[in-house]
Structures are given as structure tokens and as C-alpha cells.
Amino acid sequence: MPDPGAIPRHTTFDWRIYAEATCAGLTALLPIPFLDLAFEAYFRRRMPATIAKVRNQDLADGARRRLGQGLGTLISIEGCLALPLGVVRYIVKKIWRKVIYIFAIADATSLVSAYWHRAYLLDHMVRGGHAGPDVDWPRAAIVFEHVLAETDTGPLMGLARQTVASVHRVFRLLVLARRRGAAEETESLSTILQSHWDAAESSLMEVAVRYNAEYARSLDLSPPAPTAADEVRQLNRDNG
Numbered sequence: 001m002p003d004p005g006a007i008p009r010h011t012t013f014d015w016r017i018y019a020e021a022t023c024a025g026l027t028a029l030l031p032i033p034f035l036d037l038a039f040e041a042y043f044r045r046r047m048p049a050t051i052a053k054v055r056n057q058d059l060a061d062g063a064r065r066r067l068g069q070g071l072g073t074l075i076s077i078e079g080c081l082a083l084p085l086g087v088v089r090y091i092v093k094k095i096w097r098k099v100i101y102i103f104a105i106a107d108a109t110s111l112v113s114a115y116w117h118r119a120y121l122l123d124h125m126v127r128g129g130h131a132g133p134d135v136d137w138p139r140a141a142i143v144f145e146h147v148l149a150e151t152d153t154g155p156l157m158g159l160a161r162q163t164v165a166s167v168h169r170v171f172r173l174l175v176l177a178r179r180r181g182a183a184e185e186t187e188s189l190s191t192i193l194q195s196h197w198d199a200a201e202s203s204l205m206e207v208a209v210r211y212n213a214e215y216a217r218s219l220d221l222s223p224p225a226p227t228a229a230d231e232v233r234q235l236n237r238d239n240g
Helices: 015-029 035-054 061-067 082-099 101-127 137-149 154-165 170-180 187-195 197-221 228-239
Strands: none
Touching (some): 015 170, 015 187, 035 170, 101 154, 101 197, 137 197, 154 187, 154 197
């Protein structure tokens, strides 16, 4: 596995890395409760495999599933009685925010920015070989989730807001993106992020820097167990 403390490298903009992330964020504009969650989960789950394919890297099966999960749950359940109340609150909030459409725009803006950061960090991990079949991908997944949960996505809100504002007929767009491919169907949305890529990546790179630091810290706190190959090499050194 490459050095987790290495300085992140600048990347060339590739919309395929961010298309599904953008679709996942745009689901906040859908007015139908639970349909938005279904579309969001679909695009979020596809992100790891798509990015690995773009970078021509292999993913461990468990890593693909883990890195496609959300960071939280629909509601916080402390008991069975909390479930009906949580569902009612979600539906009321969803319908109300569609009546006041400006709130939906704000939700989508925040979500798009968050998913762009997620996509960038996934790309960083995939390029670094941290999610492959023969590496300690569970450690990488824990660090990934921790870093995303504490990431400030505010610096890209302006670009995300412009992208959201350029979207029309969002339901049709997401259906076609699901059916034909996100990158092809949303290519017209790429121009805003692409035209400001240098500035955007300066913000996005912070999440990769934090990931590297947190990963290195996890190795210090909990060193990986030696593999059979490590033990053989150590035995050869001792006998040499």
C-alpha cells in the first residue's frame, strides 16, 4: 500500500468521478418522500465502483459495499416507539420543504457539495490503493467515514448552488441518469465545476490531506498485525 502520509497529488478534472455524486445531491429536489432516499442510495452505492473503473483499479467486495453506505440513518432510533415519530417528522419536513422550494434548493446545494467531497476522497483512496482486495480496507473505511463526518463542505457551496440552479426537470434527469449512465446524462452540469476546478480542488484536497493524517495516526495507535510475508522477511533478516 502506498505511503499514507504522502502529499495528495493534483488531479485532472474528470466528470465521471463527480457525475453520480452530483446526482445523489440533486435528489434533495425530488418532492416525493422516500423516492429521494431511494435515488440517493442508488447513486451513492455506485460511486466507489464507478471511480475504481475510471482509475482502472480493483476494489474489494466488502470495500465497495462499505464505501457506498451513508454516514447516518434516516432517524435516530432509541426504541421501537421512536420509529413512527421519526417517519412522520421526515414526511412532514419533506413535503413542507417542497412547498417552500427555496429550502429544497438549499438542501440540494449542501448535499451536492458534500457528495463532491465524498467523490474526491473516494478517488484519492482508490488511486492510493487503499480499497483493494489485498489491503487493510476496513481501516481505510473507518478513517474515510470519520473524515467525511467532520468535513466542512462550505467552500464549494457557491459552485454547488450554481449547479443546482441550472437543473430543470430533475426527476426526468435522474431517471435517465439511472437508466443510461450519470456521466452521459449530466454532462451539461459539469461546466461549472470544471471551469473552477483549480480553485475547487484546493478546497477538495483538504479532505485528502486530513485522510492521510488520520490514516497515519490510526497506524500509530493500532499497528497492523504482521502478515506471513512480513514474518518470513523478518526471519530471513534474523538468519542473515
